[in-house]
Amino acid sequence: MYKYDDYDQRIVDERVAQFKDQTDRYLAGELTEEQFLPLRLQNGLYVQRYAPMLRVAVPYGLMSSQQVRKLAHIARTYDKGYAHISTRTNVQFNWPELADVPAILAELASVQMHAIQTSGNCIRNTTTDQFAGVVPNELVDPRPYCEIIRQWSTFHPEFAFLPRKFKIAVNSHETDDRVATLLHDIGIKIVRNSADEIGFQVYVGGGLGRTPIVASLVKEFLAEKDLLTYLDAVLRVYNLNGRRDNKYKARIKILVKALGVEAFAKLVDEEWQHLKDGPGTLTDQELERIKGHFTAPDYKVLSASSELKTQTQENKAFSNWYNRNVSEHKVAGYAIVTLTLKKLGTAPGDITDQQLDTVADLADKYSLGEVRGSHEQNLVLADVEESQLFALWQEAKAAGFATPNLGLLTDMICCPGGDFCALANAKSLPVAEALQEKFDNLDYLHDLGEIDLNISGCMNACGHHHIGHIGILGVDKKGAEFYQVSLGGKSGVGANVGKILGPSFARDQMPMIIEKILSIFVDLRIDGERFIDTYDRVGQAPFKERVYAKAN
Amino acid sequence: MQKLINHTGVIDNNWALIETVEGELPSGQILVPASYWLENLEALKGRSDVGIWFAADAQIAPFLALISDVAVIAINFPAFANGRGYSLARLVKERSGFKGELRAFGDVLLDQLFFMRRCGFDTYLLKEGLSGEKAVEYFATFADPYQLAYDKPEPLFRRKGA
Ligand code: SF4
Numbered sequence: 001m002y003k004y005d006d007y008d009q010r011i012v013d014e015r016v017a018q019f020k021d022q023t024d025r026y027l028a029g030e031l032t033e034e035q036f037l038p039l040r041l042q043n044g045l046y047v048q049r050y051a052p053m054l055r056v057a058v059p060y061g062l063m064s065s066q067q068v069r070k071l072a073h074i075a076r077t078y079d080k081g082y083a084h085i086s087t088r089t090n091v092q093f094n095w096p097e098l099a100d101v102p103a104i105l106a107e108l109a110s111v112q113m114h115a116i117q118t119s120g121n122c123i124r125n126t127t128t129d130q131f132a133g134v135v136p137n138e139l140v141d142p143r144p145y146c147e148i149i150r151q152w153s154t155f156h157p158e159f160a161f162l163p164r165k166f167k168i169a170v171n172s173h174e175t176d177d178r179v180a181t182l183l184h185d186i187g188i189k190i191v192r193n194s195a196d197e198i199g200f201q202v203y204v205g206g207g208l209g210r211t212p213i214v215a216s217l218v219k220e221f222l223a224e225k226d227l228l229t230y231l232d233a234v235l236r237v238y239n240l241n242g243r244r245d246n247k248y249k250a251r252i253k254i255l256v257k258a259l260g261v262e263a264f265a266k267l268v269d270e271e272w273q274h275l276k277d278g279p280g281t282l283t284d285q286e287l288e289r290i291k292g293h294f295t296a297p298d299y300k301v302l303s304a305s306s307e308l309k310t311q312t313q314e315n316k317a318f319s320n321w322y323n324r325n326v327s328e329h330k331v332a333g334y335a336i337v338t339l340t341l342k343k344l345g346t347a348p349g350d351i352t353d354q355q356l357d358t359v360a361d362l363a364d365k366y367s368l369g370e371v372r373g374s375h376e377q378n379l380v381l382a383d384v385e386e387s388q389l390f391a392l393w394q395e396a397k398a399a400g401f402a403t404p405n406l407g408l409l410t411d412m413i414c415c416p417g418g419d420f421c422a423l424a425n426a427k428s429l430p431v432a433e434a435l436q437e438k439f440d441n442l443d444y445l446h447d448l449g450e451i452d453l454n455i456s457g458c459m460n461a462c463g464h465h466h467i468g469h470i471g472i473l474g475v476d477k478k479g480a481e482f483y484q485v486s487l488g489g490k491s492g493v494g495a496n497v498g499k500i501l502g503p504s505f506a507r508d509q510m511p512m513i514i515e516k517i518l519s520i521f522v523d524l525r526i527d528g529e530r531f532i533d534t535y536d537r538v539g540q541a542p543f544k545e546r547v548y549a550k551a552n
Numbered sequence: 553m554q555k556l557i558n559h560t561g562v563i564d565n566n567w568a569l570i571e572t573v574e575g576e577l578p579s580g581q582i583l584v585p586a587s588y589w590l591e592n593l594e595a596l597k598g599r600s601d602v603g604i605w606f607a608a609d610a611q612i613a614p615f616l617a618l619i620s621d622v623a624v625i626a627i628n629f630p631a632f633a634n635g636r637g638y639s640l641a642r643l644v645k646e647r648s649g650f651k652g653e654l655r656a657f658g659d660v661l662l663d664q665l666f667f668m669r670r671c672g673f674d675t676y677l678l679k680e681g682l683s684g685e686k687a688v689e690y691f692a693t694f695a696d697p698y699q700l701a702y703d704k705p706e707p708l709f710r711r712k713g714a
Contacts, residue, residue: 007696007708007712010696011696011697014693014694018663018694022663035661035663038633039663121635151698151708152698152699152707154698155667155694155697155698155699156698156699157638157666157667157668157670157671157697157699157701158635158638158639158642158667158670158671158701159635159638160635160664160667161633161635161638161664162635228707236642239638239639240636240639240640244609244634244636274647279706279707279710280700282709283709283710285713286709
């Protein structure tokens with residue numbers, strides 16, 4: 001993983017000093033509430049319903065065990081003993097004191113971490129495939145490009161106060177898309193052209209929120225060295241032309257739509273002609289330097305573990321977990337393990353300080369000391385030897401990370417909602433919990449197969465409800481909390497926005513409604529179909545008919 | 553009194569900002585609205601006592617070929633969170649041949665000075681009540697930033713190698 005040099009460290013240290021000064025001036029009354037607001041937001045500090053929330057950046061989801069232990073320490077010392085993994089693979093603390101934040105940032109800086117630009121109208125954390133570098137059929141490791149983007153976007157002087165927040169995702173997998181690339185302000189797909197050169201396909205203007213849109217292709221092939229000059233051009237066109245009069249129309253997706261993709265692409269291209277081949281062009285030396293931080297470890301030469309076969313045959317629970325939560329590694333004899341944070345009784349993505357310490361220990365013991373976050377709010381150990389899986393499973397199970405539900409109904413994505421978030425229309429966590437409770441029979445869950453169920457507490461869509469196969473959105477109906485259901489959303493390669501089923505439901509109806517939707521699916525499915533396959537085949541009508549027929 | 557600063561300290565403000573021109577132009581060194589300047593291009597171009605001010609939402613393209621010998625250009629920040637002026641500044645400084653003084657005015661606060669300097673501003677009319685002496689410390693928040701910009705024509709990865 002990327003290790004800071006003196007320059008990187010200095011920038012983060014200077015940030016700590018800067019934010020301490022800003023906090024001191026705010027507490028002394030020299031900065032008004034309004035003046036301090038964007039400054040603290042650019043440092044990931046929100047004031048939530050009950051307390052401030054600090055969002056720590058985890059660039060493209062990658063952490064060392066040392067960093068995870070530091071997060072555990074912060075959760076214990078400055079918070080109520082837990083942290084939350086967000087859908088942008090950042091880590092959030094829900095209860096820090098404002099006056100403690102400079103000290104927390106200093107702690108983070110000591111392990112090469114920060115909270116820079118985790119919120120506010122600036123370029124946010126770049127995300128990528130949580131299986132980057134270890135998954136089969138990847139073109140190249142996308143993480144060096146994410147790191148290059150991280151450095152370029154960190155305190156970019158021209159783009160610190162954009163019309164609205166700005167998110168970039170990078171995907172390098174030939175067939176899978178685990179990062180919802182096309183639902184970002186910029187989605188970068190790494191491709192190889194006919195001359196066998198690595199480059200990028202650039203998609204612009206995707207996003208969730210009030211107006212969910214899939215991004216449009218604006219650049220068919222961008223050479224590797226041109227990445228940053230082209231991003232500068234896109235951002236400049238957006239900064240100059242994006243709307244600032246209405247925050248709901250300020251995202252770049254609205255600009256792309258208003259101008260039309262072709263006109264937008266033309267503007268970007270005209271701007272880019274001024275920057276192309278200028279000093280912003282990446283050098284071979286810099287590309288090599290950054291890539292050098294992401295070289296593959298010295299994998300052992302292993303053969304398939306015969307023990308593993310016996311273990312899966314003899315132990316049903318282990319075999320369930322193995323089938324669900326373990327993914328194929330590109331190197332024979334190794335496996336990728338997802339530790340699920342979706343256990344009955346805990347909010348999706350929540351993790352205690354002790355669990356964080358345990359994750360760090362597991363990473364050291366089984367996976368070369370590295371941990372990754374995923375946008376489904378789980379954690380990943382990417383380099384586990386197959387022969388160690390059984391031992392790892394036992395330890396993970398004891399710590400509550402081995403619910404074998406990865407990709408299943410109860411592996412849901414859920415935003416913090418009305419319990420924590422000041423913007424919420426409705427609570428989301430109690431809905432998630434009620435569903436976890438209702439659907440806790442693992443055999444039933446396995447029989448249902450893969451279903452993405454995503455819950456957001458409001459239109460801002462932090463819980464990605466639009467792209468869940470089943471999406472649930474909290475709405476406010478004359479002051480009461482209601483929930484709107486949409487079906488057919490997709491986040492992967494054929495990304496698609498779900499369609500609203502009909503009038504919304506009260507909270508206590510939700511488990512029953514979801515059960516009804518599932519039973520309709522079970523009735524209609526043809527052998528082997530996943531929920532989304534059946535839905536795509538039969539359409540919304542049968543669901544709509546039967547859900548509302550019986551509900552009324 | 554609002555303080556005008558450059559990168560080393562407080563300086564005198566010798567340019568009067570004319571919000572809207574009514575009738576005759578006042579005498580002395582003045583900054584006129586960009587639209588007025590363009591409409592009166594023939595009379596004003598080349599006058600060393602007339603500068604231009606741009607609103608944050610100004611369309612800058614028509615000016616870029618015309619402003620190389622203007623003495624002072626000012627860009628307004630109606631709210632510090634409106635960052636359009638940063639792009640305007642870079643275009644004025646990097647794409648028009650302008651060699652004069654680029655000034656920021658409006659909601660100009662301490663914490664944005666570092667970014668403004670990087671984008672090419674030379675002087676800053678601070679918001680009422682802010683101390684000029686204190687403000688100059690804020691130009692040095694980060695010693696060696698990653699990106700190229702007006703102040704550093706090469707990005708860190710090229711500077712490091714040099
Ligand atoms: S979706 Fe709405 S309620 Fe949920 S975290 Fe985002 S802003 Fe808050």
